[in-house]
Amino acid sequence: MTSTEKSNRLPQHIAIIMDGNGRWARARMLPRYVGHREGVKAVRKIVEACHNKGIRALTLFAFSSENWRRPRDEVGLLMDLFIRTLKKEIENLHRNGIRVRIIGERDAFPKRLRELIAEAEDKTRANASMDLVIAANYGGQWDISQALRVIAGRVATGEIQPEDITPDMIAGEVSLADLPEPDLFIRTGGEQRISNFLLWQLAYTELYFTDVLWPAFNEHTLDEALQSFASRQRRFGRTGDQVEQLKGA
Ligand code: IPE
Ligand code: IPE
Ligand code: MG
Numbered sequence: 001m002t003s004t005e006k007s008n009r010l011p012q013h014i015a016i017i018m019d020g021n022g023r024w025a026r027a028r029m030l031p032r033y034v035g036h037r038e039g040v041k042a043v044r045k046i047v048e049a050c051h052n053k054g055i056r057a058l059t060l061f062a063f064s065s066e067n068w069r070r071p072r073d074e075v076g077l078l079m080d081l082f083i084r085t086l087k088k089e090i091e092n093l094h095r096n097g098i099r100v101r102i103i104g105e106r107d108a109f110p111k112r113l114r115e116l117i118a119e120a121e122d123k124t125r126a127n128a129s130m131d132l133v134i135a136a137n138y139g140g141q142w143d144i145s146q147a148l149r150v151i152a153g154r155v156a157t158g159e160i161q162p163e164d165i166t167p168d169m170i171a172g173e174v175s176l177a178d179l180p181e182p183d184l185f186i187r188t189g190g191e192q193r194i195s196n197f198l199l200w201q202l203a204y205t206e207l208y209f210t211d212v213l214w215p216a217f218n219e220h221t222l223d224e225a226l227q228s229f230a231s232r233q234r235r236f237g238r239t240g241d242q243v244e245q246l247k248g249a
Contacts, residue, residue, distance in 0.1 A: 009230040011184035013057040014050065015205065017197055018043070020189025020213030027213075033077045038215035040085050047132060049219040051096060053226075057131040057179045061197050065105065065139035079110055082136065086116045090123065097129030103175040104138030131179055138175075140199030147173035147200075174200045181205070184229045186222075188214045206232055 025035030050058045093100055102117045150173050154160045182205045190211040208225045235243050
């Protein structure tokens with residue numbers, strides 16, 4: 001395999017549902033927050049591994065719009081962990097040329113966290129070696145509705161007509177519109193569901209599920225996912241033969 005072929009087989013954008021922190025802790029008779037703390041260590045390892053491999057963008061699901069339903073204590077601990085981690089890691093991310101952004105409805109976050117998010121995004125805005133996206137208070141249905149609100153506003157002012165609305169227009173307004181579409185989705189922790197993550201953006205993403213619990217996910221288990229991705233034929237509606245012919249062309 002030539003190096004171009006090889007790099008074509010590397011996803012440009014990986015989106016991960018980091019699930020299984022609680023079960024990782026419970027298996028060790030530890031409180032759930034220890035699982036979340038270990039989960040942050042796994043985040044650091046995976047960001048570094050993706051950066052080293054030359055992945056363009058990494059989107060991590062950190063807190064869903066449904067996670068507010070958890071016990072108050074756990075939600076509070078997760079917010080604290082988010083604040084501490086952002087504070088601690090942002091310099092290092094910046095030094096490595098990583099651009100950080102948070103997607104989701106941030107109004108619901110504590111003020112200190114909103115400020116830190118704004119600082120992190122401002123500081124790293126011009127960086128270009130990798131995009132790191134953290135989905136926090138994010139829901140795919142929220143994302144599509146916020147996009148539709150923007151578009152409906154244009155209809156209301158007469159700038160466009162309802163019949164002008166196209167999938168491309170919606171794609172331009174949902175989160176991550178400026179990034180290559182996620183080509184590999186990974187969910188750790190054994191569940192096989194999307195849990196209201198990137199609903200629009202995952203339309204043609206390759207899905208990979210593993211039983212490994214998030215705190216135990218590492219470069220080795222990431223490589224397994226990458227190998228699975230590399231072995232797949234992405235057809236986008238065409239036949240396998242057509243795809244082979246296009247490759248040869
Ligand atoms: C994922 O791990 C982290 C968050 C949702 C914040 P969980 O906390 O869902 O872990 P399990 O699924 O209970 O093991
Ligand atoms: C999804 O995990 C959200 C994050 C990883 C942040 P959950 O553990 O909350 O998902 P469900 O509720 O089991 O589907
Ligand atoms: Mg879970």
